[in-house]
Amino acid sequence: MSSPRYALSRHAALKIRSHGHVLVLPERAIRLEGSGGEILELVDGQRSRADIEAVLDARYPETEGLAQEIARFLDEMIAMGGVVRVEEITASTNP
């Protein structure tokens, strides 16, 4: 079984402003603190959690506890309705 990919939910959007990143949902806007914005930039429907970790690990090799922080943030975003897990299509019809 392959790991799920992460995507913004269908009504969510990520906006980047001079003051930082903001997750926008219908009639709701959530300012993203810390690494939240950088994580969401990588939530593109293609990457799994391990992929996101790998990118940020390469960017911040000195940072401790990155994996836990990413996991916690993604869970929080899922609970809020901003992010969804996309199960990988395993039975590919491609040759």
Added chain:
Amino acid sequence: MNETTPLNLIAELTYRCPLQCPYCSNPLAFRERREALSAEDWGRVFEEAAALGVVHVGLTGGEPSARADLPEILERAVAADLYPHLVTAGLPLKPDGLSQLADLGLRSVQVSIQDATAEGSDRIAGTRSFEAKLALCERTKELDLALTLNCVLHRENLDGIDEIIDLAERLRADRLELANTQYHGWALLNRAALMPTAEQLAEASTKVKAAQARLAGGGPNMLFVLPDYFSDRPKPCMGGWGRVAMVVDPIGRVLPCHEAGEIDGLEFWDVRTHSVAEAWNEAPGMQAYRGTDWMPEPCRSCPEREVDFGGCRCQAFRLLGDAARTDPACTRSPDHEIIVAARDQRDPGFVPRR
């Protein structure tokens, strides 16, 4: 980012509306005012608001679809990288018109109903409109846009709250705003006809909780907040004066809320003579009640002063004649007695918005 970086723009495109709701949020004198901003003006407002930090725009009114150039205004909101949300009464916009707006980049829609049945809703709206509203809700879902159903609550429709919830479920609404009437403008004029009883509110609150338990995660996300006339503390109106939400009204003024332009003696600036940033940051009216320095007692020393920001300045102005006093909805306000007294004033019928 600082304490006054706006995130949400409330773009009041027009005062016009085909409905005559007795709690209309239009100013009483709206008929004497002409909408001033062209689609091009709105485009500039959107660009400047986005540069200031705004991410979400509610296209509202009055009824925004009363403007024939709504599609062009929407296009400009999308071009400015704002998340566009439409707040509509459900007409004169037609389902095909909504499809066109979705093609242009609309993301979410709020449709108002006045009650759960055609008879009740049309009577409160003063216009046959219920069927058009339902058709627009259905198209919203077909287009895979987010749907919020909004119903303003008052004495005449509170007892039917279960039916309103059922309707939202049937329409597959993502959110249901069960919005108790706020007594400004026309609603204040009709206060004694709209005021619910404490028993009605308690019963409605119980029904909402039961429905939330029954739907448990499925069904619409429901928002029901006790009206400030029946709670101990005022609402954190607009999330604080000039803090996160910016209103631009149909005559072009930048305001902290849609009602603030009615407060005597406050000067707000027009987007045709000032940049949006100037009008937001520097207009004397915008600065008047920002933060906590303006607060009188009991707010000044209150531990909750940054929870509710002193409540609603417009309510203090309307009920006490002084926008700088503590919102009388607060039990700590020396003027709270007038709120208590208003709970028991009852008139049989309302005056429709003229």
